[in-house]
Amino acid sequence: MKNIIILFSCIGRRVSLLKSFHAAAAQLKLRPHIIGTDITNLSAALQLCDKRHIVHHVGHADYPGQLADIVEKDRVDLLVPTTDLDLKLLAQNTDLFEQFGCRVLISRPDVIDICQDKRKTFQFLSQNAFDTPATMAPAEALAKRDMAxxxxxxxxxxxxxxxxxxVENRQELEMLARRIPNCxxxxxxxxxxxxCDVFVDFDMKVRCVVPRKRIEIRDGEVSKGQIAGHEAIMSQTQALVETLxxxxxxxxxxxxxxAAENIKFIEINPRFGGGVPLSIKAGADFPKWILQQIVGEEPKIEFGNFKDGLIMLRYDDEVWIDPQ
Ligand SMILES: Nc1ncnc2c1ncn2[C@@H]1O[C@H](COP(=O)(O)OP(=O)(O)O)[C@@H](O)[C@H]1O
Ligand SMILES: [Mg+2]
Incomplete structure (x- = not known):
């Protein structure tokens, strides 16, 4: 049985994602060794890792070097970011990890820039003729006589x-724009x-787009969602990711x-989203496809082959740390 060593950075609460990589490895008859990093041991997903590393905060100058050390010493095959926090750093330092034969699920630094600045996201979308809500600085909005x-x-x-x-009117706009930093x-x-969860393979081909409706949100993350195979959403989203x-x-x-069926794109997150377990459960087995490519197998992927209508309802769960 071949070993597969996977490192999740900033692993936090991504228990479900970790488990789906475990399950995918088992299906492929690989022996998974899962390593996680976080800034605290009080991280639920960290407890389920085969090996845990407490690392510096992403803002610390030594953070990329620390990750590279882990990649080298633990012979990591695949590095998976899980939050926005270290995307830019990983993108700027891919060479650091790839020199040890590690693949990194990360976009180019200029792509990360477009995604992490919503003004640039708007520019990218509008310059490439993707529909997106008109976006402006507060001063520009306040100066507009016909502001809607x-x-x-x-x-x-x-x-x-x-x-x-x-915001419902000019006074509210004036007041709140001052209160919200970088508004x-x-x-x-x-x-x-x-x-939409979009799978891009290691040859940079978009292979699958799974749209899911956000029924309920808790703390910015989907808590109730449903797969919805909307054709126009799938094709436009595919075009967007290919263009980007x-x-x-x-x-x-x-x-x-x-209401008029216009597809207004609002955000791009170049990483696994919090609601991705729904798409994986619906049959878009991203972890399996990723691991297959890593071991040199060609994944069989049918664009749009997932269980339409599947609903995910999330709930809290517990992880225990025994006293020493
Ligand atoms: N232009 C908009 N019109 C209506 N609702 C919006 C608009 N932009 C964002 N939202 C709502 O705010 C939420 C957060 O916005 P988003 O752009 O996704 O930023 P982030 O997730 O980075 O905070 C969205 O999920 C959506 O519910
Ligand atoms: Mg968002």
Whole structure:
């Protein structure tokens, strides 16, 4: 049996993702060795790893070097980021990891830049003719005589829905734009929100797009979701990821489908999203496809082959740390 050594950085609460890599390895008759990093031992997913590393905060100058040490000493085959925190650093330092034969599920630094600055995301989308809500600086919105309300405020570097507000009039806009750091103003889109999990293989080909409806959100992450194989969403999302050149790995695209069926893209996260267990359960076995390519097998992937309508309801679970 061949070993496969997988390192998850900033592993936090990604228990389900870890388990799906475990299951995929077992299916492929590989012996998985899972390594996790976090800044604290009080991390649920870390407890389920075969090996744990407590590392510096991502802002520390030694963080990339620490990860590279782990990759070298533990002979890591695959490095999987799980949060936005270290994407930029991993993208800038792929050579550090690849010199030891490790594959990294990360996009190019310029792609990460576009995704992590919502002003640049808007520019990219509009320059490439993808529909997206009009986006401007607060001063520009306030200077507009015909500014349409409601509008939506959010930080250009935000995450997990923090610091967002729907604004009904000019006074509210003026007040809230001052309170929200790095605020941008967006056309408010009323509609049904979707997230797409997009699989890009190691040859940078988009192989599968799975749209899921966001039914309920808790702390910025989906808590109830449903697979919805909407053809136009799938083809436009595929085109978007191809144009951006994101990947390899899973790229998470958020959009709102308005009443007139316009597909308004709002966010691109170039990593596994929190709701990805739903797509995996529906048959888009990203972990299996990734591991297959790592061991030199060609994964059989049918674009759009997943269980339509499948619903995921999430709940809290516990992990225990025994006293020493
Ligand atoms: N233009 C918009 N119109 C209506 N709702 C929006 C708009 N932009 C964002 N939202 C809502 O705010 C949430 C967070 O926005 P998003 O752009 O995904 O930023 P982040 O997830 O990084 O905080 C979205 O999931 C969506 O529900
Ligand atoms: Mg989002």
């Amino acid at each position: 309300f409601p509008c939506f405020l959010k930080p250009w570097d935000g995450h997990a829905g923090r610091g967002t507000a729907k 941008i103003v967006q056309e408010f889109v009323d509609g049904v929100e979707f997230t 050149g994101a990947g390899p790995g899973v790229v998470t695209i958020q959009l709102i489908l308005d």
